[in-house]
Amino acid sequence: MNVLENEIQHAISGLAILKIQLRVVLLFPFFFIGHHFRVCFQARAFLKPSFRSHNSMAAFTVRVELLPSTPGKEANMATPAPALKVVNTPRKKMTKQLTGKRDDTPLHSVARAGNLEALKDIILGTDEAELHELLAKQNQDGETPLYIAAEYGYVDVVRDMIGYYDLADAGIKARNGFDALHIAAKQGDLDILKILMEGHPELSMTVDPSNTTALHTAAIQGHTEIVKFLLEAGSGLATIARSNGKTALHSAARNGHLVVVKVLLEKEPGVATRTDKKGQTALHMAVKGQNLEVVEELIKADPSLINMVDSKGNTALHIATRKGRSQIVKLILGQKEAVTSAVNRCGETALDTAEKTGNHDVKDILLEHGVQSARTIKPPQGTPATTARELKQTVSDIKHEVHHQLEHTRQTRKRVQGIAKRINKMHAEGLNNAINSTTVVAVLIATVAFAAIFTVPGQFVDDPDNIPPGMSLGEANIAPQAPFIIFFVFDSVALFISLAVVVVQTSVVVIESKAKKQMMAVINKLMWLACVLISVAFLALAFVVVGKEEKWLAIGVTIIGTTIMATTLGTMCYWVIRHRIEASNLRNIRKSSLQTRSKSISVSAFSDSELLNSEYYKKMYAI
Structure with a gap:
């Protein structure tokens, strides 16, 4: 047990x-x-x-x-x-092993989400060499984790990150040319910008491919506090110009940021007379905008700006006149320093510019203030130097006009050709739809015509023991009558025409548009004939169906049907003939256009426009 x-x-x-x-x-x-x-x-x-x-x-x-x-x-x-x-x-080579759909590393993703704890875990769990590589890693857009954190405005994340970045890595630029400081300046994030500057003050001097500083970026956007902060870090930033010669004052004036203009002038007054590569000052840029107070501030800072000219000899008054800024024109003319008789390199005063642009309001203002035309104030002529200069200016004007005319003609021709190409495609699609529809209708008529022979009223002789005299087995009872003979002949012809159309449509492949139109024209006429024949067959059989006593009903239907068909076919014939005449005229226009093209560019362009209006703007036509 x-x-x-x-x-x-x-x-x-x-x-x-x-x-x-x-x-x-x-x-x-x-x-x-x-x-x-x-x-x-x-x-x-x-x-x-x-x-x-x-x-x-x-x-x-x-x-x-x-x-x-x-x-x-x-x-x-x-x-x-x-x-x-x-x-x-231990973690090994996270920068190479783990990437997202934008080539984001885990640190990019943490920076994008703004998770501070996850950031600390990654930083503390990575050795120094690997961390340096991880911080400098760029994704598909060239963005570093620091750039992403600055772009999203995560202050704490940027504060923790910047301590691990050296100046070179902190200044790495994304594909848009911005580094972390530039993107913070563009978005107006002062807290982020302060943290970055505390970590690396030298970042304020970094530039993008067009030599734009963070100060310039902030001035364009009108971020006053950031402009003040950067100017406190170094007033010399205001004198740094972009590759086109424009300073931060130029851009702030053009965009009408009054407070930014005041801050820049207060910190660096001499920048007001700086010119760009076109010779334009900040006042030239300001009068292009619509902020009257910015113009007043610049004139107050340095009244001599009013008469400074650019590389084309234009003063601020010329620019304001060309832009049609009537209030700014009044403001400039109200300054005692303004020279209203200034003539640019085109030989124009502000009044000539107003007449050229057709701005009557500005012209009236100029006349009220006594501004004269260059023709009135031009000095006596006759000296060789003056004559040569005028001749050179005339040749330059002619060259400019010819170039403008050629460019206008080229653009017109390009536009006409583009529209013609698009509408040709629409015509081809419409023609293909018409061909497909014709095939369907031809099959339908053939089906109806074939079935009608075997569904005639009165039935057939089907009793072998009871065959009427003069008739045979299977013969239609109404076969001897004249209406049936008409019906049979016309119905049969309609059947065979429709079958012929079906055979052609399913057997012939046409590529060229002109040949396709010709084939469609023939097929259309055959389908018209088939419709007429099937209509006559119907009307002939109607006289049998209604009987002798109701014969008036068949006559009425015949009149109505004949009227409708005659009207429809008559209208279609009219449109076909009209289209043929217009096509013939169009060919004549095209021939004359080709003959005169070598003689006159403008005539050629006109012919193309006429061609477009006459041919391509049609919404429908008959073949």
């Missing part, structure tokens, strides 16, 4: 051990999957939703080991089954 009990107990122990081992084996995959989802969920908490889940493993790598039981010991309930152990392994 004791032996039996021991055997039973031993078997129960074995089953228990087996149960535990099976439980471990079965639960192992679920444990691993659950742990993986937990890791992904925790990682996604600080990642942007669009970032892929495989990037969520960027913060750490998990290795699962199966620990065997102690050898030499007999398995029992106290002996643990193989255990699972999770080991954190």
Whole structure:
């Protein structure tokens, strides 16, 4: 009995051990999957939703080991089954292994989401060399993690990051030419800009490919506080010009940012007379805009700006006149320093410019203030130098006019050709639709004509034992009547015409547009004939169906049908003939245009326009 009990107990122990081992084996995959989802969920908490889940493993790598039981010991309930152990392994080359759809590294994603804790985890868990590479890594848009954090306005993230950046990496430019400081200046984020400047004050001197500083960027956008802060960091920034020669004052004046203009003039008064590569001052730029106060501020800063000329000899009054800024013109004319008789290199005063542009309001203002034309104030002529200068100016004007005319003609021809190409495509599509519709109608008429022969009223002779005299088995009872003969002939001809059209449509492939139109014209006439024949067949059979007593009904239908068909076909014939005449006239115009093209450019352009108006603006035509 004791032996039996021991055997039973031993078997129960074995089953228990087996149960535990099976439980471990079965639960192992679920444990691993659950742990993986937990890791992904925790990682996604600080990642942007669009970032892929495989990037969520960027913060750490998990290795699962199966620990065997102690050898030499007999398995029992106290002996643990193989255990699972999770080991954190060092991160290796995250910059190369884990990237998002924009080539974002985990640090890019953390910066985009603004998760400070995740940022600290990545920085603290990465060695110095790897961290330097990670911070300087650029995505597809050339953006570093610092750039992204500055763009999204995450102050704390930028504050933590900037301490790990050296000047070279902090000044890395994205593909748009901006670094982190420029993007902060553009967006008006003063807090971010202060943090970046505290970390690396030299960033204020960085420029984009067009030599634009962060000060210039802020001045364009009108961010006054940022302009003040950058000027306090270094007033020399106001004198740095872009590659086109424009300073921050030029751009602020052009965009009408009054407070920015005041700040720049207060910090660097001498920049008011700086000129760009076109010789224009900030006042020239200001009068192009519509902010009267900016113009007043610049004149107040240096009244001599009023009479300064650009490379073409234009004063601010010339520019304001050409732009039609009547209030600014009044303001300039009201200044005692203004010289109203200034003549530019085209030999024009402000009044001549107003007449040239056709701005009558500005012209009236100029006349009220006594501004004269260059023809009135021009000095006596006759000297060789004056004559040569006038001749040179005349030749220059002619060359300019010819060039303008040639360019206008080229643009007109290009526009005409583009429209013609588009409408030719529409014509081809319309022609193809007409061909397809004709095929369907031809099949429909053939089907109706074929079925009509076997569905005539009055039935057929179908009793072999009772055949009327003069008739045969299967013959229609109304066959001897004249209306049936008319019906049979016209219906048969309509059937065969429709079948012929179907054969042609399904067998012939036409590529060239002109040949396609010719084929369509023939097919259309055949379809007209088929419609007329099927109509006559219908009317002939109508006289049989209504009987002799109701013959007036058939006559009425015949009159109505004949009127409708005659009107329709007559109208279509009119449009076909008209289209043929217009096409003939169009060919004559084209021939005359080709003959005169070598003689006159303007006539050629006119002919093309006439051609376009006559041919391509048609919304419909008959073939």
